[in-house]
Amino acid sequence: MTYSIQTRRTIRRYTARDVDAALLNRLLTDASRTQTMGNLQLYSVVVTRSVEGKAALAPAHFNQPMVTQAPVVLTICADFRRTSVWARCRQAEPGYDNLLSFLNAATDALLFTQTFSTLAEEAGLGLCFLGTTIYMPQPIIDALKLPQLVFPVATLTVGWPAEEPPLSDRLPVESFVHDESYHDPTPGDIDRFYAAKEALPENIEFVRLNKKQTLAQIFTDIRYTKKDNELMSRGLLETLRKQGFMK
Amino acid sequence: MTYSIQTRRTIRRYTARDVDAALLNRLLTDASRTQTMGNLQLYSVVVTRSVEGKAALAPAHFNQPMVTQAPVVLTICADFRRTSVWARCRQAEPGYDNLLSFLNAATDALLFTQTFSTLAEEAGLGLCFLGTTIYMPQPIIDALKLPQLVFPVATLTVGWPAEEPPLSDRLPVESFVHDESYHDPTPGDIDRFYAAKEALPENIEFVRLNKKQTLAQIFTDIRYTKKDNELMSRGLLETLRKQGFMK
Numbered sequence: 001m002t003y004s005i006q007t008r009r010t011i012r013r014y015t016a017r018d019v020d021a022a023l024l025n026r027l028l029t030d031a032s033r034t035q036t037m038g039n040l041q042l043y044s045v046v047v048t049r050s051v052e053g054k055a056a057l058a059p060a061h062f063n064q065p066m067v068t069q070a071p072v073v074l075t076i077c078a079d080f081r082r083t084s085v086w087a088r089c090r091q092a093e094p095g096y097d098n099l100l101s102f103l104n105a106a107t108d109a110l111l112f113t114q115t116f117s118t119l120a121e122e123a124g125l126g127l128c129f130l131g132t133t134i135y136m137p138q139p140i141i142d143a144l145k146l147p148q149l150v151f152p153v154a155t156l157t158v159g160w161p162a163e164e165p166p167l168s169d170r171l172p173v174e175s176f177v178h179d180e181s182y183h184d185p186t187p188g189d190i191d192r193f194y195a196a197k198e199a200l201p202e203n204i205e206f207v208r209l210n211k212k213q214t215l216a217q218i219f220t221d222i223r224y225t226k227k228d229n230e231l232m233s234r235g236l237l238e239t240l241r242k243q244g245f246m247k
Numbered sequence: 248m249t250y251s252i253q254t255r256r257t258i259r260r261y262t263a264r265d266v267d268a269a270l271l272n273r274l275l276t277d278a279s280r281t282q283t284m285g286n287l288q289l290y291s292v293v294v295t296r297s298v299e300g301k302a303a304l305a306p307a308h309f310n311q312p313m314v315t316q317a318p319v320v321l322t323i324c325a326d327f328r329r330t331s332v333w334a335r336c337r338q339a340e341p342g343y344d345n346l347l348s349f350l351n352a353a354t355d356a357l358l359f360t361q362t363f364s365t366l367a368e369e370a371g372l373g374l375c376f377l378g379t380t381i382y383m384p385q386p387i388i389d390a391l392k393l394p395q396l397v398f399p400v401a402t403l404t405v406g407w408p409a410e411e412p413p414l415s416d417r418l419p420v421e422s423f424v425h426d427e428s429y430h431d432p433t434p435g436d437i438d439r440f441y442a443a444k445e446a447l448p449e450n451i452e453f454v455r456l457n458k459k460q461t462l463a464q465i466f467t468d469i470r471y472t473k474k475d476n477e478l479m480s481r482g483l484l485e486t487l488r489k490q491g492f493m494k
Contacts, residue, residue, distance in 0.1 A: 226342020
């Protein structure tokens with residue numbers, strides 16, 4: 001085992017050194033060895049290096065500083081557009097304007113994204129994965145001029161690490177692995193699975209500062225609220241429709 | 248660069264040798280270093296080793312022989328159930344029964360899946376990713392007893408390789424990488440991007456055998472038809488509703 005997964009961490013601060021275009025191209029080419037549906041490679045990657053381009057993307061990512069400070073921002077998209085154009089150029093009628101096809105392409109895009117991440121980290125680059133990509137997809141679609149059947153599903157900020165943050169905690173493997181069928185966690189299981197996370201000094205401090213009773217309330221009441229999720233779900237569905245994926 | 252991505256191939260035939268439980272556990276543990284939303288690890292993995300378990304899953308995967316012949320089948324699920332149970336045990340009210348939350352969890356699950364795949368292949372295992380998982384999710388949900396807020400998004404058959412198939416083709420990197428904004432492919436671009444794929448002897452033979460005019464028609468008329476996609480999209484939406492993700 002040579003890939004250093006045990007020591008990987010998200011990197012949010014980068015040195016001034018640029019990411020060489022030839023290196024980036026090689027990593028993207030290598031990542032394309034990832035298997036995809038029917039070997040159709042239902043993804044595309046928009047590379048943002050310009051100051052204006054990053055500034056246009058930043059608001060969609062809640063102006064997190066990585067977006068404007070990283071030398072490179074990659075927006076990885078579920079893409080049935082290129083395949084559909086190919087079909088139309090070849091007397092074939094594409095039928096990919098539906099939810100299943102969106103999920104097929106999103107799957108291809110996310111698997112590709114993670115292979116790229118592994119290879120980039122192995123090459124010494126530091127990455128931050130921005131889950132915000134699907135919170136407000138429309139401004140990203142506008143900024144990158146994404147046509148119908150192209151939908152952003154992941155964003156990576158990429159650069160050379162200027163920090164080495166501590167490793168973050170993980171749940172024990174028995175919390176997410178199930179033998180033969182799903183075993184619903186009992187309250188006792190929950191206590192066991194979450195004990196280490198809840199006992200972390202930074203989490204205890206976070207709960208205190210926010211005047212909450214439990215760590216779980218930080219997630220449900222502050223970070224990922226029902227109200228925000230439902231509002232953004234409606235926006236997501238509307239944007240999926242606009243991009244042609246909900247026929 | 249030590250991970251052998253350039254030579255990775257999908258493996259569909261396996262030797263009789265079992266996959267050691269300790270090895271599998273280590274790979275799943277290591278893969279859980281993958282970043283996730285709020286570090287919540289919104290996924291779970293059901294491990295199927297039993298003959299009956301594999302037989303129950305096979306029909307949902309069109310009875311592809313890997314499912315019953317591989318020593319291990321992993322079904323990776325988007326999972327907001329464990330997190331929601333945790334919240335309820337901690338006086339917190341979860342709000343994750345919506346489309347955005349499904350996509351958040353599916354993203355976590357797919358990134359985890361690909362890290363696992365990389366690590367497993369590096370350990371010498373052979374894998375086949377089954378995209379069929381989201382075609383007919385209901386029988387998988389039934390077979391694995393998945394509760395609400397758990398949804399299968401990926402399946403891997405895992406074993407020791409008993410074949411070394413040729414490397415499959417890939418589109419050139421310029422077909423899927425865009426500088427600063429999306430550049431819609433022209434008919435000339437399409438010719439360039441797909442020339443090598445269309446010229447492969449096996450693809451020419453496949454078109455001839457199926458009495459089609461073009462390779463693209465193999466995809467639109469036989470492998471992934473509009474009619475099937477729309478039928479399965481309706482099923483997918485219905486199952487998302489049943490699993491509690493479309494409030």
